[in-house]
Amino acid sequence: MVARSVMPGSDRNRPSHSAEKGSPNESKVSARQFALLAGTTAARVMRFYRAWERAAEAELVPCAADLRPGQTVELPASDEWAEYFTKYEQSTDRREGIAQQAEAAGTSYTEAVKVAKNPAAMRTAILGDHKTADAAHRALMDRLEDDIDLQAAMARTIAKAPELRKAVTAESKKSEQIEYVRKVAVEGKIKTPAGKILDAPPALKATAERHFAVLETGDDEIPPESAAEAYEAIQHLITETIESDPEIQLRERRARLYSRLQRAAKAFEDVDPDELASLHEPDIVTVLQKLQQAITSCLESASGGGTRPALRAVGEM
Template identity: 55%
Template sequence: MSVKIESNSYLTEEQQQVYQLRESLERNGGNPVGFLGLLAAVLRGDTWRKIPSGVNDEKPFASFSDFITAKPPFGLGSEVEHVRVLLQLRHPHEGVAHVREEMDTMRAQVRKLLGPAADEDPIAQDAQKFGVHARSGGWVFGLMVARSVQPGQGHGGDRSSLDYQRSERTDGNSGFNKVSAKRFAAMSGTSSTRVMRFYRAWERAVSAGVVPDFDDLVPGQDIELPKTELWGEYFTRYEQSTDRRESIAEQAEAAGTSYTEAMKVAGNPAALRTAILGDPRTAEAARKALADRLEDDAALQIAMARTVAAVPELKKAVASEARRTEQLDYIRRVAGEGKLKTPAGQLIDAPPAIQAEAQRHLAAIESSQEPSPGESAAEAYEAVQDLVAEAIEKNPEVHVAEQRARVHKVLASTARRIASVSDAPLAEIVDEELIREVTALQESVNALIALLPPQTGKRLKVVDSKAL
């Protein structure tokens, strides 16, 4: 029989206190009476800062975490999470006010020294997730889908459906059945298309013998994942073709059409082109589909714009349709808002007769069944413009304001154009033709000044063009 004798006579007073704390932690399992009381004393006296951090090292511990994990006789030789668990134990005498206050103070101090636990610290959680993803890349997401999703399971039901009930498995790995891709997508805030992309990538990896089969995985199960760089072999390489199939499947489901038939059409572009060229109904369906896709497809927008710009007939048709749209907008504004814009740019109230006429023309256009209603829009616009011109002529005040607005508009435009060449090096580029043009312009300005009333003309200087 052998007897182990431990001596701590060489320890300092502070080390002796740490020794007792460690003994409480190891030999009695952290009994609340001993451990919590001794830990409070160590913190109250700042003991852990007053002892060396190791052999031949007089420096104190850099952190309380280091003190907990350091080997005896310097530290507690324990784990931080173990101490966190013990902090949750209740001291038997916490019913006494001063003990409860001491325990509360101690717990608050320890939590402050250790910082938040990993499951409470959002930065720690992000760091852990980042580390996992950095080590395993897309395999992490592939595993999440592979162990949780079974396409078609439960038909996308809710939490009360069979796809969310506890399973009958007895291997201890999981207590839940897998869910459908649609249900998993709803739970994760993404699309079933994206979920299935990861599912199929894992499926390809299964075929290559790189990862376990779906049937060998259960929700929540962790496995050793392949190297990060291998993920691209089963995901990126197939992404374009896979995304194409899944996008067609998604559109087929939304439209209630056959995915198989849609894939047949998509797989034979030449036949699709022939049908569009030979059948007006197919061409119209294609036009509507392209119009719907244009909104979200920037590349298609550019391609269509280039196509229009390269075909003179299309450019002419676009310009014609733009004019028609402007004319209809003008008629709708007059008919609906009772406002009209004069040729000089004034926005005035439309007389009731003109508004009524615009309403009549608009009703005729919208009810027209003509294949090309463009002429009707142009005729309606011209008719309303004639009525506007007539109304302006009959109202002296409006007529004067319209003439004034027109002249101001022309003069302002002319002034801007002259200002745009004022910084040109005229002295260097002047020639006989330029002199004639500037002289003619000055004479035109003088002629306008001469038309002004005498009292106004006194304030303006007429320049002799011969002096130029």
């Protein structure tokens, strides 16, 4: 009755543009009007309508748009119809979500709804069977990307479990090591301890390619030891590359020293002179005097013992 009498969005007093005169949809009513006449809800009417449309897509019944009110239609057997509409699921949003996934995966909608209606049985199957647990894990990971609430729930679970935090840390380290080997193998670049990017020597790149070929299996079960071994082998070759080239060694020393000086300067810049003036702490003055002496010594070394700029004494502050 719903399929042959309802056209969603139509109104008896204001026909839809698609309901042309003489068409099967001409005398159809909206889901809201049908619900008023039948003494039910528009949501329930639309559940029947969408179920019919899914059956029509499977060529089990004619398309609702081709039916007229009062027209006789041969209905499928009840066990076939259950694939497209079932009494087990009352929530429209949940049912529609399950229906979409069942269609995409080519699985039984009815069976999926039965599972969703029995969480206790589903939990028991996950706990007792490795294959079921694996399927549940894959489903959660597929859903995780777009489900913000699930992301938050997973994060809370990991944060509360020390063993899970440890496992996540280990997996993150393994992923970083594999990615490092991949970059050397694919991009042919290496990063020195001082942070400089250099072209990888052919022998080093070839070694990285061999290791990455072993790691690039598409298998999530790569042992952490394998990733660590590949990473350490590349690091060892990078060290040898640096030690064999005096020019690279000099650039590394210069970069490391400059980095340390930059960090020291930034730390000193964060000291508030007004706060120092308000404290009048002798110990702080002593520390600053030692710092001034260290800076003076560094300036003398950096300038080769030549003339250095005058420094204001700490006591003049």
